[in-house]
Amino acid sequence: MPVSGTIEESTAQTAHATPESPSADVLRPHAEQTFAAELAALAAADDRPRPVNWRLSPWAVSLYLLGGTLPDGTVITPKYVGPRRIVEVAVTTLATDRALLLLGVPGTAKTWVSEHLAAAVSGNSTLLVQGTAGTPEEAIRYGWNYARLLAHGPSREALVPSPVMRAMRDGTTARVEELTRIPADVQDTLITILSEKTLPVPELGEEVQAVRGFNLIATANDRDRGVNELSSALRRRFNTVVLPLPATADAEVDIVSRRVDQLGRSLDLPAVPEGVEEIRRVVTVFRELREGVSADGRTKLKSPSGTLSTAEAISVVTGGLALAAHFGDGVLRPGDVAAGILGAVVRDPAADRVIWQEYLETVVRERDGWKDFYRACREAGV
Template sequence: MEALRKQDDKPRPANWQLSPWAVVTYILGGKLDDGTEIEPKYFGSRKLVEIAVSTLVTDRALLLIGIPGTAKTWLSEHLAAAICGDSTLLIQGTAGLAEEAIRYGWNYARLLAEGPSEKAIVASPVMKAMEEGKITRVEELTRIPSDVQDSLITVLSEKTLPIPELNQEVQAQRGFNVIATANDRDKGVNELSSALRRRFNTVVMPLPATLE
């Protein structure tokens, strides 16, 4: 990635460490002008990767959807790493996930001692990404209960996260976005509401054409 950064003279969106061209090259591989070979991270459709990157450039959230084995997680991890240098701001979707995992929680010892304050807040990956202008990854979005899923709507549409206890809100820094993955054929899936689905550009991940 360092070699790509040095060779990358194309415009970069706010808080991106690489240009869109360099992100696509990092994912799919290629040869740089200085002869450096970039190994491919994903063996699949170039058009699919370009659509995914273009979606994130336009500030729209990205939903990678497909059955297991279609490299959804792999691609989302490498997209986040290439764009903001951090793929660790992750929410793992489960049927028992609470809204606090997407919004914020509280340090209850401090909350009881001092009352609601910024210091008592335990930031979620979404809140951290908003504050730092980075990408949050949400794995298995459709495993999350529907009412918890919908807590993303304001975050994605308004780029804000209200904190009513403090009469404040977190405003997302430029560069903030969400990459979610989902398996819509699995049992126990919670369908996305139409309001939430509209906030995402959906890219369907195909199975590899061959084992090679």
Template sequence: MTTVLRPHAEDDHAEELALLAKEDDRVRPPGWKLSPWAVTTYLLGDGDRISPKYVGARRIVEVAVATLATDRALLLLGVPGTAKTWLSEHLAAAISGDSTLLVQGTAGTAEEAIRYGWNYARLLAEGPSRAALTPSPVMRAMAEGRIARVEELTRMPSDVQDALITALSEKTLPIPELNEEVQARRGFNIIATANDRDRGVNELSSALRRRFNTVVLPVPATAEEEVDIVTRRVAQLGRSLELPETTTGMAEIRRVVTVFRELRDGVTEDGRTKVKSPSGTLSTAEAISVLTNGLALAAHFGDGVLRAADVAAGIVGAVVQEPVSDQVVWREYLETVVREREDWRDFYRACREVS
């Protein structure tokens, strides 16, 4: 796995999963690798041997895990960058030992991605047969008793979304061409993610929404919580990318998080100054990206210490999505907020240079 840029969760954390499985003496739902208690411990960490994968309210994780132990599917809902995909991957890894049964939702996703397709060369040569059928990740999950993941469910066309209804309600997938069906084995379920902030969203039908329990993932409640999340992920990404040794400046991490939170919330941290919000989401995931890019700059072109100049270009690029309106918002924020902070002078100068 040393040559893999991003190992799957079940590979990257294989030792932790094996440790939990060995010590887990609680009741496991049919088809699960771990008990709900052990899955929750894997996700939140134990402060010692198990690292936290998700930083947030324990109750949110418990509700999500409990949902998957029933016959209800799970819908993770939230604004972009709230770790919906991250959480769904680790849930699937802990429950099924396999997070790869994935359908990526787009405006062009076809119904075959949910149901099944055909190997047309074999279909023409042999006619309809099991050998000519190409199962979707959902069909494989049903046959193997595993978790299937559907990313960006609301980006799919409505008729494609509704192809899930039979699988979720009847726990079966008909194959009329063969006069057969695939029945779900114990352990099968679906985790879907969705957000309503992006353009091109297709609302779920009421029939489909009834088949899901919805868990809303919030943005980090406090600056300290967000700093903790960003620090952990930046360190993990730095190791996986094998960046040269650098000194991660906590001051720069706090600045980036503070800027994102203030522009997101429309008010400064002390509540004294209102600011305009740009068009982008300025999510925690984007803050992680800005800082990871800054670490690469510091490692390869600097002195190995993360400084204001290393994050300035990335943060401007994240904030200024619309060239005209966002540029006005950013300049106003620089001049009315950043410039007035005595200990932010280097950050102000760096941002001015790239703006």
């Protein structure tokens, strides 16, 4: 039978309400906290139809992710730089009864997009299941307070709802990260949830029925194919949206610059504009090695074993800014990013080091204006 209001009351204390404004000491606020002013401005200006329990209309959610300017002059910063249609399809999926699977190689902003979609749709991105090889079934369904369970047996008071159960009850968005890392038998606990929109609790002879507005966003890594493949039954419950790598170097430089600037402000690091030249160099190196050809198309290259994703470029540049801030003059220079690039490229010490040395000698050494970068990379590899 459907769960009564009593079980809702018994789990209310463990449910995640919309996060409050973060303390100034919080290292990484949630999306709905960081961009609260933008979300509020969008809600005030949004006069389009909203699905039940959505904070914004699909149009406003797309604007929040892609960026733009509201009629009152409020600037909405882009959260995702990529094809507009991808965002529109993802948002539209969440307005239907199908769950959303964001698929792509590592570093294509799957988690970032997932978080911002949940923040814009539900005002809460914290209903999260992190997928690993050890994720148990309880993380998706529900668990138990074992002290109460042993003392009084199965009861509503002893039940500990999962993030998915809370999202079903409240009509909000749940998130599952790295779905293909989760064991197959645990993955399949989602089938009934996504098809029947119910979560049985056989120990109590009850079930939780999803409230309108509930949906689920999952992410999966292209490189994890064959680890824990999704069953055909589960895959049919998702609408899959593939997030591509940035189409151009300029787009990737823009993404890296924006994210590094956001991270840098929270870490009190130097401003990004002074290091744009080095950011472009890092992006160029990653793209050339990733694509197996130099930017001018003249030199074919071997690709290393690592993914050399946009996320890794952000990490390299952020680390370089920290070096510049604490051990330099605050300006990002080749020596600040060289070691980070080496660490990102050379994952297999035997094969990748040869690939990196060939790239340095055949491409970097001959490139105008890259002499300092070449020397820094050579020194880092000694």
